[in-house]
Structure formats: structure tokens, C-alpha cells
Amino acid sequence: MVKTADAVIIGGGISGAAIAYELLKRGMKDVVVIEKDYIAAGATGRCGAGIRQQWGTEMNCIFSKYSCEAFERAEEELQYEGDIEFHQGGYLMLISTESEMEQMKKNVKLQNSLGIESKLLNLEESKEIVPFLNTEGLLGCAFHQKDGHLNPFHTNQAYANAAKRLGGHIYLYTTVTGIDVENGKIKGVQTDKGYISTKIVVNAAGGYSMQIADMAGVKLPLYSERHQILVTEPVEPILEPMVMSFSLNLYCQQVPHGSFIMGQTGKNEPQDLRITSSWDFLDDMTSTITKVLPPLKNLRLLRQWAGLYNMSPDKQPIYSAVKEVEGFYVAAGYSGHGFMFGPATGTVMAELILGLEPTLPWKQLNIERFEKGELIIEPSVV
Amino acid sequence: MRIENHPVLDFGERKAVKFTFDGKELGGYENEPIAAALHAAGMRDISHSLVKHRPRGLYCAIGNCSSCMMVVNGESNVRICLEPLKEGMTVETQKGRGEIL
Numbered sequence: 001m002v003k004t005a006d007a008v009i010i011g012g013g014i015s016g017a018a019i020a021y022e023l024l025k026r027g028m029k030d031v032v033v034i035e036k037d038y039i040a041a042g043a044t045g046r047c048g049a050g051i052r053q054q055w056g057t058e059m060n061c062i063f064s065k066y067s068c069e070a071f072e073r074a075e076e077e078l079q080y081e082g083d084i085e086f087h088q089g090g091y092l093m094l095i096s097t098e099s100e101m102e103q104m105k106k107n108v109k110l111q112n113s114l115g116i117e118s119k120l121l122n123l124e125e126s127k128e129i130v131p132f133l134n135t136e137g138l139l140g141c142a143f144h145q146k147d148g149h150l151n152p153f154h155t156n157q158a159y160a161n162a163a164k165r166l167g168g169h170i171y172l173y174t175t176v177t178g179i180d181v182e183n184g185k186i187k188g189v190q191t192d193k194g195y196i197s198t199k200i201v202v203n204a205a206g207g208y209s210m211q212i213a214d215m216a217g218v219k220l221p222l223y224s225e226r227h228q229i230l231v232t233e234p235v236e237p238i239l240e241p242m243v244m245s246f247s248l249n250l251y252c253q254q255v256p257h258g259s260f261i262m263g264q265t266g267k268n269e270p271q272d273l274r275i276t277s278s279w280d281f282l283d284d285m286t287s288t289i290t291k292v293l294p295p296l297k298n299l300r301l302l303r304q305w306a307g308l309y310n311m312s313p314d315k316q317p318i319y320s321a322v323k324e325v326e327g328f329y330v331a332a333g334y335s336g337h338g339f340m341f342g343p344a345t346g347t348v349m350a351e352l353i354l355g356l357e358p359t360l361p362w363k364q365l366n367i368e369r370f371e372k373g374e375l376i377i378e379p380s381v382v
Numbered sequence: 383m384r385i386e387n388h389p390v391l392d393f394g395e396r397k398a399v400k401f402t403f404d405g406k407e408l409g410g411y412e413n414e415p416i417a418a419a420l421h422a423a424g425m426r427d428i429s430h431s432l433v434k435h436r437p438r439g440l441y442c443a444i445g446n447c448s449s450c451m452m453v454v455n456g457e458s459n460v461r462i463c464l465e466p467l468k469e470g471m472t473v474e475t476q477k478g479r480g481e482i483l
Contacts (some may be wrong), residue, residue, distance in 0.1 A: 132483065233448075233459055235480045258479045298482040300459065 001194040002169055005032040007353065008189045008196055010212050011178050011204035012037075013044035014339050015331050017144065017159035017170075018346025019202055021078070022167035026350050031168045032198075033160070034191055035177040043206045044339055045276075046307025048229060048251050048263050049155075050242045051340040052147040053116045054092040054105045056380035059361050060078040060316075060337075061114045063344040070343030071150055079165070080158035084150050085256050089240035091147035092129055094292070095139045096247040101314060103379055104142045111144070118144035129241060132295050149242055149253045152339055159346070179215040179328075186216070186327030202329045202349060207273065207308025209332035216325050220318070221370050222333045223311050226269040228281040230304040232296070234258030243293065246380065252289055252296075260299060262289055275306040309336040314375035317341065319348045320367040329353060330367060336381065384422045401471040416462035416473055417443065419454055428452070428462070429476060452476050 006028050009016045012035025020031045035041070053064045053069060070077075071086050095101050104120060111118045119142070126141040127133055160170055171193065178190035179201060188197040205212040207224040239254040252262035264285045266278070282304060290297040312318060312333030322328045331349050334341060348362040364376060386393075403420060410419025415471040417428070417440055427437035428450045441449040445464045454460040458480030462473070464467050 233480075235458065235482050236478055238483055295482050298457070 001171060001174075001191070002032060002196060003029065003194075004197045005030045006198065007031050007200040007202060008198045009033045009202040009204055010035065010189070011035065011042070011206055011208075012039050012154045012156075012160065012170060012172065013042050013204065013206055014040070014159065014300040014342035015044075015345045016202070016204035017156055017205070018342045019165060019204055019331060019349040020168045020170070021159050022165065022346035022350035023353065024163055024168050026354055026356070027352065029351075031163065032196060033163065033168065033170045034139040034174050034176055034189065035170065035172050038172050039160050039170075040153045041283075042208075043307045044152050044156050044342075045210065046305060047152055047339045048149070048242075048253065048261060049339055050091065050149045050244075050251060050253060051148070052093075052144070052242070052244070054091055054093055054107060054118050054142055054144050054147065054380070055378065056103065056110070056112060057376060057378050058110060058114065059364065059376060060378055061111055061116055061365040062361060063341055064337075065114065065116055066347070067343040068146060071155070072153065074158055075342075078158040080154070080161065082154050082157070084154045084158055086148060087256055088146050088148035089140050089242070090129070090143055090145045092126065092133075092241040092243050093142040094243065094245040094248070095141055096137055096245065098139070100247060101139050107380060116144060116200060117146070117241070118142055123234065130239065130243065130293070132238070132293060133239055133243075134294055136372070143241070147242065149255070150253070153215075155339075155342070159342070165208070176212065176215065179212070180304040181216055181325055181328075184324065184326055186325060188213055199327045200329065200353060201327060202331060202350075202353070204331045204345075206332065206334075206338065207310050209310055209330065213330065216322075216328050218322050218325055218328060218330075220330065220332065220367075221313055222318070223271050224273055224308040225271050225311050226266075226274055226276075226306050227263060227309050228261035228266060228269075228277060228285075228304060228306045230282065230285060231302050232260040232299040233302055235299065243245055247294070248288055248292065250285070250288055250292070252293065258298060259302065264288065273308065275308060276302045277306055309334075310338070311335045313370055314377055315381050316376050316378060317345070317365055319345070319352060319362045319365040321352065322367060383424075399467060399469040401467060401469070401473060403473045404475055410418050410467045412468065413466040416452070416454065416465050416471070420462070420465050420473075451480065453480070458482065466472065
């Protein structure tokens with residue numbers, strides 16, 4: 001293990017790997033990533049892995065458009081030898097209520113103004129995209145063809161490999177046990193495999209970001225919530241887009257391999273870092289999805305699992321320095337969309353740490369916004 | 383091939399049934415796994431691998447490995463090592479990953 005580093009990033013998920021890559025790309029030399037488990041072991045590898053540009057705030061539209069375009073060229077830019085399985089079959093967002101329709105109309109207008117070619121579809125047009133969609137109780141759908149989904153393991157690995165190629169060090173199965181702060185400045189990171197002197201620490205620990213911040217004496221206004229997900233047996237491809245509904249609180253996609261992956265936000269999910277599975281989820285998820293997409297009743301389940309949403313008060317990430325501790329940076333609190341924002345996270349944090357001009361509107365995502373009450377409320381989240 | 387006399391197991395009285403496999407009529411015993419009847423009829427290539435399409439035989443025979451999936455009475459992905467044989471069943475080789483529409 002190296003003894004000194006220009007920056008130590010805690011967390012080897014999509015965020016940590018993308019931050020490492022973007023820092024190295026911009027010329028930083030000794031960049032270290034510490035991962036307590038393996039690449040994509042946390043929320044990255046557990047997520048639904050969709051990317052949508054159909055958001056309700058300008059900022060989120062810009063971040064997701066940036067990330068989508070990065071995913072489109074990721075294999076080439078990152079020189080990945082594998083396939084990140086980016087499938088741009090669109091996001092079909094189901095609209096069930098008048099208020100949802102009003103919101104979607106506003107969203108589509110905003111998205112179109114930012115170069116995102118989303119559109120509203122009537123039920124007939126929706127069925128052209130998913131012929132077996134049960135339109136009962138639906139008023140229409142919003143759709144954007146360039147949205148889609150990709151393989152989170154491969155994507156994360158692609159960033160990690162690219163970071164290594166640029167000279168980065170990634171230490172797997174290594175746990176951070178302490179963060180050394182002296183006179184309000186970062187001095188180093190203690191791990192179970194050794195000590196690394198550094199002036200910069202980036203907290204990209206996802207669901208565990210509060211625990212990491214605690215080690216530096218910083219309180220983050222975040223909590224982690226369990227979210228569950230399941231996968232079915234693979235069958236021949238029949239579902240092109242990611243299907244998503246806010247009122248039914250679900251998303252469902254068919255991966256290129258043929259399996260369906262779907263998730264739903266439970267009512268009483270624990271907020272104590274548990275990632276166990278529950279029977280209720282299976283019951284709720286399967287009964288809801290088979291109403292929306294009836295042929296899925298013919299599928300057998302393979303397994304279910306859970307991961308952590310790292311929730312912030314306004315459901316937006318924190319991309320920020322911390323005023324109490326010089327050199328401590330936070331990239332956390334994605335509230336369920338950290339994977340799709342991965343490329344943006346890398347760019348934002350590199351610009352923030354290196355003091356570069358922002359190419360993305362990240363300044364408003366500082367940690368002080370919560371004290372000041374300058375929350376950025378996104379109307380369209382699951 | 384069938385073991386008719388086994389030193390320990392007693393198969394008892396069994397009812398002969400007919401079924402079709404890829405359109406061809408075959409016989410077997412009621413409630414034995416479909417795979418047993420096909421094996422008795424000399425069938426060894428149960429399915430084909432998805433990428434290279436190489437033949438796969440009966441492998442785990444206890445419902446775990448997904449190597450023996452066929453279309454039974456129109457339903458894809460039926461594990462024939464477990465599924466009991468019934469009179470008049472339609473059993474077909476499955477191409478690819480199976481259809482649910």
C-alpha cells in the first residue's frame with residue numbers, strides 16, 4: 001500500500017471510481033481508492049441501473065443528459081474491453097393522475113428546452129412501445145428514447161480499470177478505520193492495511209457516508225434507507241424501455257440477458273443500514289407489476305436483494321467541501337440516483353477539488369444549502 | 383434404457399401414458415419426470431447452450447441447473463427433470479430463452 005497520496009477516495013462504487021478517473025484525467029497524480037469490499041459491492045451493483053433524462057428540475061436534466069452522453073461513449077473513452085450493455089430503449093413513465101399529467105407536461109416542456117427530446121404519448125402510442133402494457137387506469141405516458149439502462153458492474157469496472165490505467169491505486173477489501181484531522185485539516189487516512197498521508201479525502205461511501213464523515217468529525221444531514229429489488233429468470237426480449245410509475249412507485253426493465261429486474265419503494269423500510277430482504281416486498285412487487293405488465297405473471301423469480309438509498313433532505317446529492325475540515329469532500333446523498341449520475345459525479349468532484357471552472361451547475365449542491373434552507377426540490381423522484 | 387429390476391427400489395405398478403415430443407408420439411409412465419421418459423426413449427440432447435448452441439444433456443436432475451428446460455403444453459422454461467409426465471402432454475425442445483407472450 002502506498003504511504004502518501006494526493007487524494008484518497010473512500011468508496012469503490014461508480015462515484016468513487018468516476019471521481020478517481022476524472023481527477024487522474026485532469027492531471028492529479030497519486031489518486032487512491034479505498035473499497036472495503038469489491039468493485040460495485042454496494043449500491044452501484046444493487047441498483048436498477050437505469051438512466052433517465054426525464055427530470056423535473058433543470059439541474060437534474062443537465063446532470064443526467066451529461067451522464068447519458070458519457071455512458072454512450074464510455075466504452076471508447078474508458079477503453080473498456082468488455083460491454084457495459086448500454087441499452088437505450090427509452091424510459092416509459094406511466095401517468096395515472098391528473099396532477100401527474102400536469103407535472104409531466106411541465107417536465108416535458110422543460111426537458112425539450114434543454115435539448116432532451118422527450119414527449120407525451122397517448123395510450124395508443126404507449127402500446128406501440130409496450131404492446132402488452134395494461135393501460136387501465138392510465139391517462140398516458142411520457143417517453144424519451146435515449147433513456148435506458150446499462151450493466152452497473154461493467155460500468156463501474158470500466159471506470160476502475162481506466163483509473164488504474166492512468167496510474168490510480170485501488171485497494172479492495174480494505175476498510176477505513178479512521179480519518180486523521182489536525183488543526184481542522186485532513187492529514188491522513190487509517191485503514192486496516194496501513195496508513196496513507198494525504199491532504200484530500202473524498203467521501204464517496206454511498207450508504208455509509210455518514211459513518212465515514214463521523215470519522216472526520218463531520219455530521220452529514222443524511223440517512224440510508226433500504227430499497228429492495230428482484231430478478232426473474234431470463235426469457236427472450238419483449239420489453240424495450242424501462243417502465244416506471246411514480247404513483248405505483250415502481251420501475252421494471254429487461255436486461256439484455258433476458259432477465260427482468262424490478263423494484264419498488266416499500267412503506268416501512270428500515271433506516272439502520274440493514275440490507276436484508278422481506279417477504280412483503282415480493283408480495284407487493286409481483287402483484288403490482290403483473291397488473292401493469294400482465295405477461296410477467298408467467299415468469300419465475302430467481303432472487304431478491306436490497307441496497308441502500310443514501311437520502312438527503314431534498315433528495316439531491318451533496319457535492320461539497322466541508323468548512324469545518326479543510327480537504328474533506330463529500331459526494332453522497334444521491335437519494336436513489338447515484339448510479340445514473342456517476343459520470344457527472346466524477347466531473348463535478350474533479351472540478352471542485354482542483355478548483356476548475358464548473359462545466360455543470362454543481363455549486364448549488366453544497367452542503368450549506370440545508371442550513372440556509374436553499375433546498376432544491378425535485379418533483380419527479382421514486 | 384430403463385432399470386426394470388432394482389435391488390433396493392420397488393417401482394410398483396405404473397400406468398403407461400402417451401405424449402408427444404417435438405410432434406413425435408412417445409410413451410412413458412405417468413408421474414415419472416418427463417426427462418425419465420425421454421431418456422428411456424434415447425433422447426440425450428435436452429437443450430442447447432445459448433451462445434454457442436452446443437448440446438446440453440441432463441445435468442443436475444434435481445431442478446437446480448436449468449439445463450433441461452423445454453416447452454411443455456406451451457409453457458416455456460419447464461424443468462423436465464422435475465415435471466411429472468401426464469397423458470397427452472405436448473413436450474417441445476426450447477429454442478433460446480423461452481417466450482412468455
